Amino acid sequence: MENKKIIVTTSWDDGYPLDYKIAELLDKYKINATFYVPIRNPEYPVMDAAALNNIANRFEIGGHTVNHIYLNTLNKDAANYEISECKTMLQNRLGKEIEAFCYPGGKYSQRDIDLVRQAGFLFGRTTRLLHTSPKLHPHLLDTTIQAYNHSNAVLTAHCVKNTFLLPVIQNLFFYKTNKNFPKLIETTINRILATGGLFHLWGHSWEIEQYGLWKELEMVLKMLAFNSEMTYLNNTECWKLLSANQ
Numbered sequence: 001m002e003n004k005k006i007i008v009t010t011s012w013d014d015g016y017p018l019d020y021k022i023a024e025l026l027d028k029y030k031i032n033a034t035f036y037v038p039i040r041n042p043e044y045p046v047m048d049a050a051a052l053n054n055i056a057n058r059f060e061i062g063g064h065t066v067n068h069i070y071l072n073t074l075n076k077d078a079a080n081y082e083i084s085e086c087k088t089m090l091q092n093r094l095g096k097e098i099e100a101f102c103y104p105g106g107k108y109s110q111r112d113i114d115l116v117r118q119a120g121f122l123f124g125r126t127t128r129l130l131h132t133s134p135k136l137h138p139h140l141l142d143t144t145i146q147a148y149n150h151s152n153a154v155l156t157a158h159c160v161k162n163t164f165l166l167p168v169i170q171n172l173f174f175y176k177t178n179k180n181f182p183k184l185i186e187t188t189i190n191r192i193l194a195t196g197g198l199f200h201l202w203g204h205s206w207e208i209e210q211y212g213l214w215k216e217l218e219m220v221l222k223m224l225a226f227n228s229e230m231t232y233l234n235n236t237e238c239w240k241l242l243s244a245n246q
């Protein structure tokens with residue numbers, strides 16, 4: 001690990017047209033990111049080629065399947081198509097290697113982890129929250145906090161599954177007093193500053209718009225920005241740095 005105490009990375013899923021607003025905020029605060037963009041999404045519009053190029057010039061683009069479909073609903077051939085074809089299509093569009101993948105809906109099995117690896121991706125980003133350890137799971141990149149106000153119950157459920165964080169009882173109390181995500185981030189950052197580690201913020205621009213969270217998002221980016229104890233990386237840079245230190 002470098003001498004910086006915290007590695008900060010962010011990721012933004014689904015390629016919704018309002019991702020340009022997230023990109024503008026990230027530029028303003030000099031925070032790096034990976035945007036996971038499906039080719040199509042039956043639920044939400046996906047940005048056009050010009051918008052994708054614009055973001056790809058400044059940030060990493062990662063694969064998020066062709067049709068934004070949950071892999072656990074597919075047989076092996078269909079899952080393989082969704083994973084390997086989104087890589088090929090994005091590479092053809094952008095003329096650069098696509099190294100990062102993100103599981104739609106956070107759904108995957110060991111079969112899908114293997115398919116992602118065989119397709120040539122370095123890792124699959126999960127939707128597992130509350131990970132702050134620089135220790136990686138094989139071929140998976142977990143997250144810390146979502147730009148969304150999750151319930152105490154959801155956070156506790158993530159915490160129970162999480163072997164890297166503090167004991168559950170301690171966290172039950174912790175989430176009660178840190179209900180909104182900027183407050184939760186502030187407290188989490190203070191914890192990581194003491195121990196060193198990884199801070200991975202993720203979200204969806206359609207969700208930030210839907211719940212009116214743009215002000216909160218800017219507050220958080222401001223909180224993270226221009227800190228000499230932090231290194232700001234995209235997901236693949238973060239993965240490579242942590243892998244080299246395992």
Ligand SMILES: [Zn+2]
Nearest residue numbers: 013014104105
């Ligand atoms: Zn998604």
